[in-house]
Amino acid sequence: MTSTRWLAEYAWLPERAAPTPEVLIETVNGRITAVTPLSPGGPPDAGVDVLADAVRLPGLTLPGLANAHSHAFHRALRGHTHGGRGDFWSWRDQMYAVTARLNPDSYLALARAVYAEMALAGITCVGEFHYLHHGAGGTPYDDPNAMSAALVEAAAHAGIRLTLLDTCYLTATVDGQPLTGSQLRFGDGDALRWADRVSAFTPDGRHARLGAAIHSVRAVPAEQLATVAGWAHRRDAPLHVHLSEQPAENDACRAVHGRTPTGLLADHGVLGPATTAVHATHPTSGDVGLLGESRTGVCLCPTTERDLADGIGPARRMADAGIPLSLGSDSHAVIDPFEEARAVELDERLRTRKRGHFAPAELLHAASAAGHAALGWTDAGRIAVGGRADLVTVRLDSVRTAGVAPAGVWFAAGAADVTQVVVDGRVLVRDGHHLTVDVPQELADAIAEVAP
Numbered sequence: 001m002t003s004t005r006w007l008a009e010y011a012w013l014p015e016r017a018a019p020t021p022e023v024l025i026e027t028v029n030g031r032i033t034a035v036t037p038l039s040p041g042g043p044p045d046a047g048v049d050v051l052a053d054a055v056r057l058p059g060l061t062l063p064g065l066a067n068a069h070s071h072a073f074h075r076a077l078r079g080h081t082h083g084g085r086g087d088f089w090s091w092r093d094q095m096y097a098v099t100a101r102l103n104p105d106s107y108l109a110l111a112r113a114v115y116a117e118m119a120l121a122g123i124t125c126v127g128e129f130h131y132l133h134h135g136a137g138g139t140p141y142d143d144p145n146a147m148s149a150a151l152v153e154a155a156a157h158a159g160i161r162l163t164l165l166d167t168c169y170l171t172a173t174v175d176g177q178p179l180t181g182s183q184l185r186f187g188d189g190d191a192l193r194w195a196d197r198v199s200a201f202t203p204d205g206r207h208a209r210l211g212a213a214i215h216s217v218r219a220v221p222a223e224q225l226a227t228v229a230g231w232a233h234r235r236d237a238p239l240h241v242h243l244s245e246q247p248a249e250n251d252a253c254r255a256v257h258g259r260t261p262t263g264l265l266a267d268h269g270v271l272g273p274a275t276t277a278v279h280a281t282h283p284t285s286g287d288v289g290l291l292g293e294s295r296t297g298v299c300l301c302p303t304t305e306r307d308l309a310d311g312i313g314p315a316r317r318m319a320d321a322g323i324p325l326s327l328g329s330d331s332h333a334v335i336d337p338f339e340e341a342r343a344v345e346l347d348e349r350l351r352t353r354k355r356g357h358f359a360p361a362e363l364l365h366a367a368s369a370a371g372h373a374a375l376g377w378t379d380a381g382r383i384a385v386g387g388r389a390d391l392v393t394v395r396l397d398s399v400r401t402a403g404v405a406p407a408g409v410w411f412a413a414g415a416a417d418v419t420q421v422v423v424d425g426r427v428l429v430r431d432g433h434h435l436t437v438d439v440p441q442e443l444a445d446a447i448a449e450v451a452p
Ligand SMILES: N=CN[C@@H](CCC(=O)O)C(=O)O
Pocket: 071, 092, 216, 242, 245, 304, 308, 330, 331
């Protein structure tokens, strides 16, 4: 039995508007067994030094943060495309060039380094939206799930939990043009063959679980949407889908199907509480209504959406419609949950020219419990008895955070302020260093292999 008592200078407890000072958090075998705020009045058992064996956590301790949308290989593009011209579609061509260089070995090395970078930023769980399934020209590897297995192994090496969202990707356009070029590696032929391949994959390890994804209404023909949704529903697995990232996708969907992408997904049974729509940058009012009524979640990826010139999703309007919001770093132009979270509020300010749309506790919820729920880990993302012992400690004495009120970390801190990360009770990051991965070196080596 492994038990630890952690004494947090501040901890952000569920349903609290702000952090609580001096909290004793007890964990046994990777679970939180007690949470005791000590102030005011000091330790409950006055006169006995019950805290002598507690591990001090100076700064603010948050629950584990969830990155609900990742394409791990995009990390190889950081700094290679950001000064460029063009638009989303020309960026996509550059992104496709990286796919051509990846195989199970090189993807394992790259994803291990990227997931370890996430750990340094306080991310304890990632949702990998995975569509690079096959070898050159679309020829399956001997193990048709070799790329999936590489990602599961990468997360194990990096020490974070993973939901592998195995993505169905069959066509190039809404009107059913076939895959060509780089996209051939994404395709399984049809949704039934996609389901057969995915069903044969059992992630190895307690740190990983399987979910499904529909790449977009461009990539899965309308009559096959229900096959993917049914696969996920039967397994009670999370289902993710890219939605309305660019206006062109809405236009094409209306032209072919006479409805928006959200409307099409609703017609085919894709929406619901286990579904997360990624981006939802250009929904109509009707779309927001459909997402809210069905309790479909939305994963916002603000740093990618700004980098790719996507636009600003109507975050407040969606939250007010009852849509749970989560966050993802998507293309990894930036891996920083604090930057991602504050962008939700700051983008609303840019749009409305008014301040104060999201309370700090709402940003925390999006970055933690809501993200975990979107990935199927409903027992994570809260510092509460029974929850997973994921603890992320942020220093309050750096040049960025000195003098900041603890609740203000969402507007002041960055990934570099994360000092310690505990996943399932195990210390993964200490003093800002990953304990098993040399992150900068491994990133440099892995990216040198595959960069455009
Ligand atoms: N942020 C967007 N990422 C998408 C872009 C490709 C597409 O929509 O066709 C992705 O990697 O799948």
